[in-house]
Amino acid sequence: MKKKINKLKPFIQKMRFKYRVSILNENTLEESWHVRLSRFSVFMFGSTFIVLTFIILTILIFATPISRYLPGYGDSGNRSSIIRESMRADSLVQQVxxxxGYLDIVKGIITGKMSPDSIASLDSIALKERAKILLQKSKKEKEFVEKFEQEEKYNLASIDTKPTENSFVFFRPTRGVISSSFNMSEKQYGIYLITSPNESVLSVLGGTVVYAAFTFDFGWVIQVMHDNNYLSIYKNNTRLMKKVGDEVKAGECIAITGDATGKKTGQQFxxxxxxxGKPVDPEEVIIF
Structure with missing residues (x-):
């Protein structure tokens, strides 16, 4: 132990040994300034200078705009602002x-350049053919009817001359595949369907058109009021076939939906x- 201490003494003495640093006038060789320094003091001054420099640079980088000019360093606030503005710009482009499109339709109507309708008119023969198609039962419908007839064959209590809610037969609003179902928790009070181009939209029940207009959010929208306080709403249409006040029958064409070009624009029916005043799950009363 003493040997180790003896070995350290020369090192400590060397570190503490002071040197005189003088500055001389070159012409007169007079001493202008001097200072006494040891190796230890030089080490301490150097370490302190490095630490202070690091602290000052850190403050400059994180607390001043100089950080924007450093390569590879980005401001998260600017990034979120850029993303937000990009989303707003995209939304504005869609609105425009x-x-x-709305102005082109209005201009075409005013100038008379737009044809009355690009869809062939529905004559009596076409209506009969459509009625046959609508009356065709699917496999599930046939199985349900057979099962119901067997269960209710001898049930006299089921005979009731008064119409009830279950006695309403709802037509399918349009042909398509359901892409998003009714979800009350997420405030989705309806269903989205992927349809073919220029697909007919049918009134689910007989009633009166109470609303028919173009909106920026859902394109052409039409609403029909039915008996028993039912209200059906049809959105994202490309053309309306009825106007406010028109009486419609169940299964009658009231609008056209689906992009005529066949492109998937994301605007699903x-x-x-x-x-x-309360939403009803369409899949509970309509067979799609």
């Missing part, structure tokens, strides 16, 4: 496209069914 919808507005331009949207259908809602309400009763007494």
């Amino acid at each position: 496209e919808l507005q331009e 949207y259908f809602e069914l309400w009763k007494l």
Whole structure:
């Protein structure tokens, strides 16, 4: 132990040994300034200078705009702002496209350049053919009817001359595949369907058209009021076939949906069914 201490003494003495640093006048060789320094003091001054420099640079980088000019360093606030502005710009572009489409339709109607309708008119023969198609039962419908007839064959209590809610036969609003179902928790009060181009939209029940207009959010929208306080809403249509006040029958064509070019624009047909101000799950009363 003493040997180790003896070995350290020369090192400690060397570190503490002071040197005189003088500055001389070159012409007169007079001493202008001097300072006494040891190796230890030089080490301490150097370490302190490095630490202070690091602290000052850190403050400059994180607390001043100088960080924006450093390569590879980005401001998270600027990034979120850029993303937000990009989303707003994209939304504005969509709104402008919808507005331009609406103005083109209005301009065509005013100038008379737009044809009355690109869809062939539905004559009596076409209506009969459509009625046959609508009356064709699917495999599930046939199985349900057979099962129901067997269960209710001898049930006299089921005979009732008064119409009830279950006695309403709802037509399918349009042909398509359900892409998003009714979800009350997520405030989705209807269903989205992927349809073919220029697909007919049918009234689910007989009633009166109470709303028919173009909106920026859902394109052409039409609403029909039915008996027993039912209200059906049809959104994302490309053309309306009825106007406010028109009487419609169950299964009658009231609008056209689906992009005529066949492109998937993301605007899927949207259908809602309400009763007494409360949403009804369409899949519970309509067979799609």
